[in-house]
Amino acid sequence: MEFMVNKNCLHQALSAVGHAISTKTTPSILTGIKIVANVDGLILLGSNSDIIIEKTIPVTLGGERVLEVYDKGSVVLPAKYLRDIIQKLSDDIHIKLNANHSVTIKSAEIVTDLNGFNSTEYPDLPFIDDSAFIEVHSEGLQEIIKQTVFAVSKSESRPALAGVNMTFKENLLCCVATNSHRLASSELALETKITGSFIVPSKSLNELTKLMNDEAGVVHIFVSKSYVGFKSSHISLFTRLIDGSYPNVLEMLPRDSKTTIIMDTNKLVKGVDRACLFARDCRNNNVHLDLLEGNGLQISSNSTERGKIKEIQTIKGIKGEGEVNVSLDGYFLLDALKVIKEKEVKLSFGGAMKPVLIEPVNGTSQLHLISPVRSPSA
Amino acid sequence: MEFMVNKNCLHQALSAVGHAISTKTTPSILTGIKIVANVDGLILLGSNSDIIIEKTIPVTLGGERVLEVYDKGSVVLPAKYLRDIIQKLSDDIHIKLNANHSVTIKSAEIVTDLNGFNSTEYPDLPFIDDSAFIEVHSEGLQEIIKQTVFAVSKSESRPALAGVNMTFKENLLCCVATNSHRLASSELALETKITGSFIVPSKSLNELTKLMNDEAGVVHIFVSKSYVGFKSSHISLFTRLIDGSYPNVLEMLPRDSKTTIIMDTNKLVKGVDRACLFARDCRNNNVHLDLLEGNGLQISSNSTERGKIKEIQTIKGIKGEGEVNVSLDGYFLLDALKVIKEKEVKLSFGGAMKPVLIEPVNGTSQLHLISPVRSPSA
Structure with a gap:
C-alpha cells in the first residue's frame, strides 16, 4: 500500500471517522482506523461495537487532484496517534506500508513511523443489502431527528426507550421518542416501498446529525434485520438497532x-x-x-x-x-x-x-x- | 441598599470577581460576592482564602451613565446564582435589599428574589498600606509573568517552588520560577524605591494575567508582609504570599x-x-x-x-x-x-x-x- 493524499482531506476524513471510535474499545484493533487504498479512492473506516462510520476520499475533489494511489492495500492505524500526527503536518502526505503493519508517513522533511494492526483482523462490516433503499433529503432527516432524539430515556431499565422509534410508511417517516414522562414525535413526507419500524439508538442518531452537520443533499437509508445504514455522498453511518418492541405511545x-x-x-x-x-x-x-x-x-x-x-x-x-x-x-x-x-x-x-x-x-x-x-x- | 445598573457592566464585573471564588469554599459566605453600593460607585468583591479580586463600577463609563445608587448599603449574594440570573436578563437591572439579606432583582417584567448573606459577616480585606506602591506598565508585567509562571513546581513537596519569585531592585523587577528540572527567568526595567523579594503563588499570577487580558495601562503594586496587591484602573487583585525562602537559583x-x-x-x-x-x-x-x-x-x-x-x-x-x-x-x-x-x-x-x-x-x-x-x- 502506498499513496499520496492532500493533508486537509485526510484530516477531515479522520475526524469524521474518529466519531465512531471509543478509546475504551476492546478489542484494541477497534481503537484503530482501517484504511483501504484502491485505485479509485481511499476508504476510511471507524467502528465501535454499535456504530460504523465510513468515509471515502476520491481521487479528485472539486476538480482538484487530492489523492494518488501508487499501490493498493490496507492497514489499521491507531486513530488518535494518526489524527494527531496528520494535524501537525502541513504539506501533501505520503504514506507507505512497511512489514509488520507499520507505515512510514512522510511530509516535507518530516518522517514518521507508526505501528498499526493487521487489517485482515479488523471485524467485517455487517451485511446490508444495498440494492433497496429509502431516499430522503438530508435536511429533513436531520430536522426530524433533532426534534425527537432529546426525549429518549437516559435510564437503562427499558432499553427500547433509549432509542428513537423510526417508522417508515408508504409516504411517511414518523419518529417518536419518550422517557415515559415526556414524548416527542415528528413526521416527514417521503416515498418508500420499504416499510417497517426500527428502534435506532439515540447515540447513533446524535452522531449522524453531527456528521451531516446541516449539509444539504440526498441520504439513502438501508435497513437489515439488525442494522440500519445512512449514506450520503460524503459519508456513511451504520448502526446496530435496539432489539425489542416499542410501545404504541401515539395512542396515548x-x-x-x-x-x-x-x-x-x-x-x-x-x-x-x-x-x-x-x-x-x-x-x-x-x-x-x-x-x-x-x-x-x-x-x-x-x-x-x-x-x-x-x-x-x-x-x-x-x-x-x-x-x-x-x-x-x-x-x-x-x-x-x-x-x-x-x-x-x-x-x-x-x-x-x-x-x-x-x-x-x-x-x-x-x-x-x-x-x-x-x-x-x- | 438600592441601585439601578447597566446589565453588561454588572455581568462583566461579576465574571471578573468570580475568578476568585471557588465552589468548594468554606465558610459558605465565600461562595458569595460582596456588593457595596456607595454614592460614587459599586464595589464588587470575590475571595477565597488566597486571592481577593475587587472591581468597581463607576457612575459613568465612557461618558455614559451606567449606575444610579438610590440608597447606600451592602450585601453578599451567591456568586453563581447571581451571575446566571444577570446573564439571562437583558435590560437595566434594579436591585433592592430586603429584610433577611435577600434582594429583589427587577428587569423589565422579570422579578427575582435572591437570598444572600449578612455582609458584616464577610471577612475583612488584608490590611495593605496604599501610600507606597511600585508603578509598572501592564503589558510588561503580564509578559514577564507569562515568561516564567509555567515553570513553577507542581509538586507540593517544596512549597516555595510553587510560586514565582519576584524580586524588586532599584531599577529592575526580576521573576524566577523553577521546578528544579527547568528554570525560567525574566527581567523588566522599572523604577522603584520599594525593594524586596516575594514568592507569589502561580495560581494568583495566572488569574492576574487572565484579568488583565493583554490590556494596556498602568498597574500599581502594593506589598505587605504576607500579601501583594496589583491594582489597575479596572480591577484589583490581592494575593497571599508563599512563606519561606527562595533558593538562589540564578547562581546556578x-x-x-x-x-x-x-x-x-x-x-x-x-x-x-x-x-x-x-x-x-x-x-x-x-x-x-x-x-x-x-x-x-x-x-x-x-x-x-x-x-x-x-x-x-x-x-x-x-x-x-x-x-x-x-x-x-x-x-x-x-x-x-x-x-x-x-x-x-x-x-x-x-x-x-x-x-x-x-x-x-x-x-x-x-x-x-x-x-x-x-x-x-x-
Missing part, C-alpha cells in the same frame, strides 16, 4: 383539551430558561405556568433555600377555559420549545395533572407531550 | 557553553510539538536533539510501542563544537520556546548531561534552562 395522545394558548416561541424559551435557574434546586425541576386574568401567562419557579423568580408574558391567543395552573419539569419544557423553529407555539392543557401538548403554529408536523409534576406545595 | 546558571546554535523559533516550536507526539509515551517525555553534519538539527522521538518521528531543521548559525546530542523533556522545551516571541532563538549546550540554555536572539531579557533527561537507550 390526548384527544381534547380544556385550554389552548398561543405564545411567542422565542420569548417563552427565554422565560422558561430563566425559571430553570431556581427550578434546578427542586426534585422535579418544577417550573409553574399560571394563566392570569387579562391575557398574561406567569412563568415562575422557587427554591426555598435560594429564592424565586417570576415573569409575566403576553398571551397571543386563547381558546377554552381561563384557568390553568400547572407545574412542569422546566428542562423538559425547554428541550421541546428549543426545537420549535416556528415563531409561535401552541400549548394545550387538559386539566389538572393531564399532560400538556406543545406544537408549533402553522409549521412542521411535530408535537411534544409533557406530564405535569406535583408541585412541592401541592 | 551555566557560565560557558561548548556549542551555541541559532534556530528559527516558530519552526522549532512546531518541530518539538510534533516530536512530543511520541515523547509522551516515554517516562521523561524524551525528545532528542542531534546536530548533524552540514548545518542540520535533527529533532526526534520514539516510542517502542507506537513508532517514531524525526525531522531535520536548518541551523541559522553555529558557534563552538560540532557535536551535540541531548535528550530533553519535550514539553519543558515546548513551554520555554512558546513564550519566546522573537523570530530567532539561541540554544547553548554545555556538554553531556549539562543543562541547555535557551534565550531569544536580540530581544527580551528572558532565559530558560532545562536539564537533560537520560535517554532510554543510554
Whole structure:
C-alpha cells in the first residue's frame, strides 16, 4: 500500500471517522482506523461495537487532484496517534506500508513511523443489502431527528426507550421518542416501498446529525434485520438497532383539551430558561405556568433555600377555559420549545395533572407531550 | 441598599470577581460576592482564602451613565446564582435589599428574589498600606509573568517552588520560577524605591494575567508582609504570599557553553510539538536533539510501542563544537520556546548531561534552562 493524499482531506476524513471510535474499545484493533487504498479512492473506516462510520476520499475533489494511489492495500492505524500526527503536518502526505503493519508517513522533511494492526483482523462490516433503499433529503432527516432524539430515556431499565422509534410508511417517516414522562414525535413526507419500524439508538442518531452537520443533499437509508445504514455522498453511518418492541405511545395522545394558548416561541424559551435557574434546586425541576386574568401567562419557579423568580408574558391567543395552573419539569419544557423553529407555539392543557401538548403554529408536523409534576406545595 | 445598573457592566464585573471564588469554599459566605453600593460607585468583591479580586463600577463609563445608587448599603449574594440570573436578563437591572439579606432583582417584567448573606459577616480585606506602591506598565508585567509562571513546581513537596519569585531592585523587577528540572527567568526595567523579594503563588499570577487580558495601562503594586496587591484602573487583585525562602537559583546558571546554535523559533516550536507526539509515551517525555553534519538539527522521538518521528531543521548559525546530542523533556522545551516571541532563538549546550540554555536572539531579557533527561537507550 502506498499513496499520496492532500493533508486537509485526510484530516477531515479522520475526524469524521474518529466519531465512531471509543478509546475504551476492546478489542484494541477497534481503537484503530482501517484504511483501504484502491485505485479509485481511499476508504476510511471507524467502528465501535454499535456504530460504523465510513468515509471515502476520491481521487479528485472539486476538480482538484487530492489523492494518488501508487499501490493498493490496507492497514489499521491507531486513530488518535494518526489524527494527531496528520494535524501537525502541513504539506501533501505520503504514506507507505512497511512489514509488520507499520507505515512510514512522510511530509516535507518530516518522517514518521507508526505501528498499526493487521487489517485482515479488523471485524467485517455487517451485511446490508444495498440494492433497496429509502431516499430522503438530508435536511429533513436531520430536522426530524433533532426534534425527537432529546426525549429518549437516559435510564437503562427499558432499553427500547433509549432509542428513537423510526417508522417508515408508504409516504411517511414518523419518529417518536419518550422517557415515559415526556414524548416527542415528528413526521416527514417521503416515498418508500420499504416499510417497517426500527428502534435506532439515540447515540447513533446524535452522531449522524453531527456528521451531516446541516449539509444539504440526498441520504439513502438501508435497513437489515439488525442494522440500519445512512449514506450520503460524503459519508456513511451504520448502526446496530435496539432489539425489542416499542410501545404504541401515539395512542396515548390526548384527544381534547380544556385550554389552548398561543405564545411567542422565542420569548417563552427565554422565560422558561430563566425559571430553570431556581427550578434546578427542586426534585422535579418544577417550573409553574399560571394563566392570569387579562391575557398574561406567569412563568415562575422557587427554591426555598435560594429564592424565586417570576415573569409575566403576553398571551397571543386563547381558546377554552381561563384557568390553568400547572407545574412542569422546566428542562423538559425547554428541550421541546428549543426545537420549535416556528415563531409561535401552541400549548394545550387538559386539566389538572393531564399532560400538556406543545406544537408549533402553522409549521412542521411535530408535537411534544409533557406530564405535569406535583408541585412541592401541592 | 438600592441601585439601578447597566446589565453588561454588572455581568462583566461579576465574571471578573468570580475568578476568585471557588465552589468548594468554606465558610459558605465565600461562595458569595460582596456588593457595596456607595454614592460614587459599586464595589464588587470575590475571595477565597488566597486571592481577593475587587472591581468597581463607576457612575459613568465612557461618558455614559451606567449606575444610579438610590440608597447606600451592602450585601453578599451567591456568586453563581447571581451571575446566571444577570446573564439571562437583558435590560437595566434594579436591585433592592430586603429584610433577611435577600434582594429583589427587577428587569423589565422579570422579578427575582435572591437570598444572600449578612455582609458584616464577610471577612475583612488584608490590611495593605496604599501610600507606597511600585508603578509598572501592564503589558510588561503580564509578559514577564507569562515568561516564567509555567515553570513553577507542581509538586507540593517544596512549597516555595510553587510560586514565582519576584524580586524588586532599584531599577529592575526580576521573576524566577523553577521546578528544579527547568528554570525560567525574566527581567523588566522599572523604577522603584520599594525593594524586596516575594514568592507569589502561580495560581494568583495566572488569574492576574487572565484579568488583565493583554490590556494596556498602568498597574500599581502594593506589598505587605504576607500579601501583594496589583491594582489597575479596572480591577484589583490581592494575593497571599508563599512563606519561606527562595533558593538562589540564578547562581546556578551555566557560565560557558561548548556549542551555541541559532534556530528559527516558530519552526522549532512546531518541530518539538510534533516530536512530543511520541515523547509522551516515554517516562521523561524524551525528545532528542542531534546536530548533524552540514548545518542540520535533527529533532526526534520514539516510542517502542507506537513508532517514531524525526525531522531535520536548518541551523541559522553555529558557534563552538560540532557535536551535540541531548535528550530533553519535550514539553519543558515546548513551554520555554512558546513564550519566546522573537523570530530567532539561541540554544547553548554545555556538554553531556549539562543543562541547555535557551534565550531569544536580540530581544527580551528572558532565559530558560532545562536539564537533560537520560535517554532510554543510554
